[in-house]
Amino acid sequence: MTAFIIRRLLQSILVMLTVALVAFALFRFVGDPIASMVGQETTLAERQELREMLGLNDPFIVQFFTFVSRAVVGDFGISYRLQQPVMELILSRLPATLELALVSGFFAFIFGVGFGVYTALRRGGWLSSSIMTISLIGVSLPTFLIGVLLIWVFAVEFQWLPSFGRGDVVDLGGWWRTGLLTESGRASLILPAITLGLYQMTLIMRLVRAEMLEVLRTDYIKFARARGLTNRAVHFGHALKNTLVPVITITGLQLGSIIAFAIITETVFQWPGVGALFINSVRFVDVPVMAAYLMLIALVFVVINLIVDLLYYVVDPRLRVDRAGAGH
Amino acid sequence: MAEIPLLSVRNLVVEFPSRRGTLRAIDDVSFDIAEGEVLGMVGESGAGKSLTGAAIIGLLEPPGRIAGGEILLRGERIDNLAAEPMRRIRGKRIGMVFQDPLTSLNPLYTVAEQLIETIRTHISCTERVARERAIALLDRVGIPAARRRIDDYPHHFSGGMRQRVVIALALAAEPDLVIADEPTTALDVSVQAQIIDVLKEICAERGASVMLITHDMGVIAETADRVAVLYAGRLAEIGPVRDVIQAAEHPYTQGLMGSIPTLTQTDTRLVQIPGSMPRLDAIPKGCPFNPRCPHVMDRCRHDRPVLIARGSKREVACWLYEAVREEVHHG
Ligand SMILES: Nc1ncnc2c1ncn2[C@@H]1O[C@H](COP(=O)(O)OP(=O)(O)O)[C@@H](O)[C@H]1O
Ligand code: SF4
Ligand SMILES: [Mg+2]
Numbered sequence: 247m248t249a250f251i252i253r254r255l256l257q258s259i260l261v262m263l264t265v266a267l268v269a270f271a272l273f274r275f276v277g278d279p280i281a282s283m284v285g286q287e288t289t290l291a292e293r294q295e296l297r298e299m300l301g302l303n304d305p306f307i308v309q310f311f312t313f314v315s316r317a318v319v320g321d322f323g324i325s326y327r328l329q330q331p332v333m334e335l336i337l338s339r340l341p342a343t344l345e346l347a348l349v350s351g352f353f354a355f356i357f358g359v360g361f362g363v364y365t366a367l368r369r370g371g372w373l374s375s376s377i378m379t380i381s382l383i384g385v386s387l388p389t390f391l392i393g394v395l396l397i398w399v400f401a402v403e404f405q406w407l408p409s410f411g412r413g414d415v416v417d418l419g420g421w422w423r424t425g426l427l428t429e430s431g432r433a434s435l436i437l438p439a440i441t442l443g444l445y446q447m448t449l450i451m452r453l454v455r456a457e458m459l460e461v462l463r464t465d466y467i468k469f470a471r472a473r474g475l476t477n478r479a480v481h482f483g484h485a486l487k488n489t490l491v492p493v494i495t496i497t498g499l500q501l502g503s504i505i506a507f508a509i510i511t512e513t514v515f516q517w518p519g520v521g522a523l524f525i526n527s528v529r530f531v532d533v534p535v536m537a538a539y540l541m542l543i544a545l546v547f548v549v550i551n552l553i554v555d556l557l558y559y560v561v562d563p564r565l566r567v568d569r570a571g572a573g574h
Numbered sequence: 575m576a577e578i579p580l581l582s583v584r585n586l587v588v589e590f591p592s593r594r595g596t597l598r599a600i601d602d603v604s605f606d607i608a609e610g611e612v613l614g615m616v617g618e619s620g621a622g623k624s625l626t627g628a629a630i631i632g633l634l635e636p637p638g639r640i641a642g643g644e645i646l647l648r649g650e651r652i653d654n655l656a657a658e659p660m661r662r663i664r665g666k667r668i669g670m671v672f673q674d675p676l677t678s679l680n681p682l683y684t685v686a687e688q689l690i691e692t693i694r695t696h697i698s699c700t701e702r703v704a705r706e707r708a709i710a711l712l713d714r715v716g717i718p719a720a721r722r723r724i725d726d727y728p729h730h731f732s733g734g735m736r737q738r739v740v741i742a743l744a745l746a747a748e749p750d751l752v753i754a755d756e757p758t759t760a761l762d763v764s765v766q767a768q769i770i771d772v773l774k775e776i777c778a779e780r781g782a783s784v785m786l787i788t789h790d791m792g793v794i795a796e797t798a799d800r801v802a803v804l805y806a807g808r809l810a811e812i813g814p815v816r817d818v819i820q821a822a823e824h825p826y827t828q829g830l831m832g833s834i835p836t837l838t839q840t841d842t843r844l845v846q847i848p849g850s851m852p853r854l855d856a857i858p859k860g861c862p863f864n865p866r867c868p869h870v871m872d873r874c875r876h877d878r879p880v881l882i883a884r885g886s887k888r889e890v891a892c893w894l895y896e897a898v899r900e901e902v903h904h905g
Pocket of ligand 1: 590597599617618619620621622623624625626635637638854
C-alpha cells in the first residue's frame with residue numbers, strides 16, 4: 247500500500263514537472279516578457295539591465311529551477327494585465343469555478359447513474375429508449391450551443407432564471423465567496439451547472455448502462471438469482487456495486503475535465519471563475535496567468551487521479567494486499 | 575408409482591425464437607427424480623443439459639422459453655409460476671451449483687456477507703444466528719478454520735475451496751433438490767473427487783435429491799443412482815446407473831461408455847463415435863443420432879423413436895428395441 251502510494255506520488259510529480267516545462271516555455275516563446283512590462287520609451291540598456299535583474303540571461307535550467315521553486319510556493323509573479331499577484335487573482339476566482347464544477351459534477355453523477363441503471367434494467371422500454379435518444383443529443387451538441395439554448399429558453403423566453411453572473415455572494419472567512427447561500431446565487435448556478443454537467447451526465451449514463459448490462463450477464467449475478475435473492479438485492483446490492491467500481495474512476499476523472507471545460511461555460515454565462523480569467527489572459531497574452539492556470543488544471547487532474555486510485559483501492563477488495571497465508 | 579416424485583419433468587420443450595425460425599433446444603424430455611435420489615445427466619457439450627437445469631429453476635434467459643410440457647415439484651407445477659413465487663423456490667427448495675467457482679461468487683462481498691444474505695432471504699432469523707449457521711455450513715463443506723475464514727473475500731480462496739463455498743451457498747436454505755451443473759469441470763483434477771464427495775455426502779445427510787450434470791461418465795458411475803443420457807436436446811436413454819453402464823442399450827450410450835477409461839470390462843474396446851452432434855438448426859429427421867449410428871436402419875431416417883420401456887426401470891429411445899415390445903405398444 248505504502249509502496250503503491252509512493253509510486254503514484256512520484257508519477258504525479260513527474261507529470262507536474264512536465265506541465266511546468268510547458269508553462270515555462272510560454273514565457274520564453276509567447277511574446278517578450280520585457281516588452282510586456284516596460285513602456286515604449288525605455289532604452290535598450292535599461293531593458294538589458296532589467297533582463298539581467300530578472301535572471302532572463304541565466305542558463306535555461308537555472309531559470310526553470312527558479313520558476314518551479316517559485317511555483318511550488320504559489321508564486322507565479324504579477325499579472326501583466328491586472329498588475330496583481332497571479333496567485334491572488336486565481337484564488338479569488340477559484341471558489342466560483344469550484345462551486346460550479348462540483349455542483350454540476352454531483353448532479354451529473356447522480357442523474358448519470360440513475361438513468362444508466364434505469365435504462366439497463368428496463369432495456370427496450372419506451373422511456374429507456376427515449377432517454378437514450380435524448381442522451382445522444384446531449385453528447386453531440388456543443389457546450390456553448392446548449393448554454394445559449396438554455397439562456398434563450400429559461401432566461402429570455404420564460405425569464406425564470408438569470409442568464410449571466412453569479413448572483414449575490416456571501417463571504418466565508420475572508421477567502422471563500424459562496425453563491426450557494428443566497429437565492430440569487432443558487433438561481434444563477436442552475437443554467438451554467440446544467441450546461442457544464444449535461445455532457446458528463448450522458449457520458450456517465452452510457453457508461454453505467456453498458457457496464458451494468460455487462461455485469462448482469464456475469465455468473466455471479468446468475469448465481470445470486472439462483473440463490474433466490476430478490477430482484478432488488480440482485481440489481482442494487484450486487485449488480486450496481488460491481489458496476490460502480492469502474493464508473494468511479496471515470497467519473498472522478500471527469501471532474502477534472504469539468505473544471506477544464508468550465509472555460510466555455512464561464513464564458514457563455516460570464517461566470518466570474520478561473521476559466522473566464524484564463525480566456526481574458528489569453529486575449530491579452532498575460533503569460534503569468536496562463537502559466538498558472540495550466541499548472542492549476544494539471545494539479546487538479548493529478549490530485550483527482552490520485553484520489554480516484556485510492557478510492558478504487560478502498561472499493562475493490564481484490565486490490566488490497568492479501569493477508570499473509572490466506573490465499574491457498 | 576404410488577409415491578409422488580420430488581421432481582417430475584414431463585415432455586419439456588425449450589425453444590429459442592430467432593429470425594431464421596424457432597430453434598428447439600430441448601425436445602420432449604421427461605424424467606423424474608425421487609426423494610433423496612441422485613440423477614446423473616450426461617451428454618456432449620451442447621446436448622441441452624444446462625438448459626434443462628435452467629428451465630427447472632426458472633432461469634432460462636430470454637428469448638429462450640419453455641414452449642411445452644410441465645415441471646412439477648412434489649406434484650405442484652412450477653413451470654408456470656409468477657416471478658415472485660418462483661424466486662421463493664430458488665435457493666429455498668431448489669439450489670443450484672454452477673460450473674465455475676471462480677466466477678460464481680461476487681468478488682466485492684465477503685463469503686460471510688453472501689452466505690448471510692442468502693440465509694436471511696429465505697429464513698427469518700437475526701444476523702447473528704445466520705452467521706452461526708453460515709460458519710457451521712462452511713465447516714461442513716470442509717473449509718478449514720471456517721470461523722476465521724468466513725470474513726475473507728472470494729479471491730482469498732483457491733478454486734476447490736471456492737466451489738465448497740458455492741456448495742455451502744446453494745445449500746444455505748436447505749433445498750430439497752440441488753442441481754449441480756458440471757460442478758468440477760473447471761477445477762483441478764486433484765480436487766474434483768473431493769468436491770463431488772462433499773456434495774454427495776451433504777445432500778445424503780439432508781435427504782436432498784441431486785441432479786448432477788456432467789459429461790464425465792466416471793463421476794456418474796461413482797455418484798448417481800440413475801442416469802439420463804441426453805443427445806441433441808432429446809432423451810436417449812434413462813435407467814439405473816449400474817444397468818446402463820454394464821449394458822447400455824442406446825447405440826449412443828454404448829459409444830459414450832466406450833470412452834470411460836476407468837471402467838474394467840472384459841470386452842473393453844474404446845468405441846469412438848464418428849462425427850459430431852448436430853447443430854440445433856440441422857437436427858436430422860427421424861432419430862437425431864442416425865448419421866452417426868452404427869446400427870442405423872431405414873426407419874431411423876424417417877420416424878423419430880419414442881421412449882420404449884425396458885423392464886420396469888429403464889427406457890430407451892431407439893428403434894432397435896421396438897420389435898421386442900411391439901405387442902405392448904399402443905401409440
Ligand atoms: N441463447 C441461446 N440462443 C440460441 N441457442 C442457445 C442459447 N443458449 C443455448 N443454446 C443452444 O442450446 C443447446 C443446449 O445448450 P446447453 O444446455 O448449454 O448445453 P450443455 O449440454 O452443454 O449444457 C446448445 O446447442 C446451444 O447452442
Ligand atoms: S433409432 Fe436407429 S439411428 Fe437411432 S440410435 Fe436407434 S438404431 Fe441408431
Ligand atoms: Mg452446460
